[in-house]
Amino acid sequence: MPYSDVVIDVFGEIGDVADLVNLARAASAEGGVDWSIEATTEEVVDYVLDMADAGLPVTLVANDVRSSEDAMFPQVRRLARAAGLSYVVVHGAAGDEGYESGFSWKPGLVQEVRFDLDGASEPSVSLSQLKESLAAGPDAVGALVAATEAKAAVGSIAVHPNVVEAVRGNVPAL
Numbered sequence: 006m007p008y009s010d011v012v013i014d015v016f017g018e019i020g021d022v023a024d025l026v027n028l029a030r031a032a033s034a035e036g037g038v039d040w041s042i043e044a045t046t047e048e049v050v051d052y053v054l055d056m057a058d059a060g061l062p063v064t065l066v067a068n069d070v071r072s073s074e075d076a077m078f079p080q081v082r083r084l085a086r087a088a089g090l091s092y093v094v095v096h097g098a099a100g101d102e103g104y105e106s107g108f109s110w111k112p113g114l115v116q117e118v119r120f121d122l123d124g125a126s127e128p129s130v131s132l133s134q135l136k137e138s139l140a141a142g143p144d145a146v147g148a149l150v151a152a153t154e155a156k157a158a159v160g161s162i163a164v165h166p167n168v169v170e171a172v173r174g175n176v177p178a179l
Contacts, residue, residue: 007072008099014062016160017090022171024088031080036067057164069099093159120156128157
């Protein structure tokens with residue numbers, strides 16, 4: 006079975022200490038914050054707080070993951086959904102440059118949304134989708150572009166101030 010390199014961006018607001026710690030624990034077990042360094046739960050919590058301060062998403066990486074979406078950060082995804090956090094996952098053949106496809110989830114969706122990526126790792130559409138929207142007119146093309154971009158759009162992580170106060174320098178063991 007082939008293997009993939011995988012990146013997940015998690016974003017939204019973390020409003021509960023348990024959600025933050027459990028997400029960090031899963032992130033530590035399933036990947037890391039850098040391609041070459043594994044991170045402890047405490048280091049991931051600090052990383053999440055740093056990303057919130059910087060107005061960025063939490064970006065986690067894993068290489069040589071079995072090329073099945075079920076194997077791509079399954080606990081991080083499950084915990085993110087339970088906490089009402091959005092995520093975008095992109096993946097490509099292990100060792101290759103760029104990513105080939107991805108999937109995302111945000112609150113309100115029943116299931117994850119899949120998308121293809123072009124050579125520059127940007128979301129893409131099929132020729133048939135493009136022809137159909139061109140035939141429908143400029144508004145349809147604009148709607149297709151907006152919908153395609155939305156599938157892979159990444160926001161920033163935020164952590165409620167009470168959560169920051171509770172974990173800063175002292176990650177509770179849950």
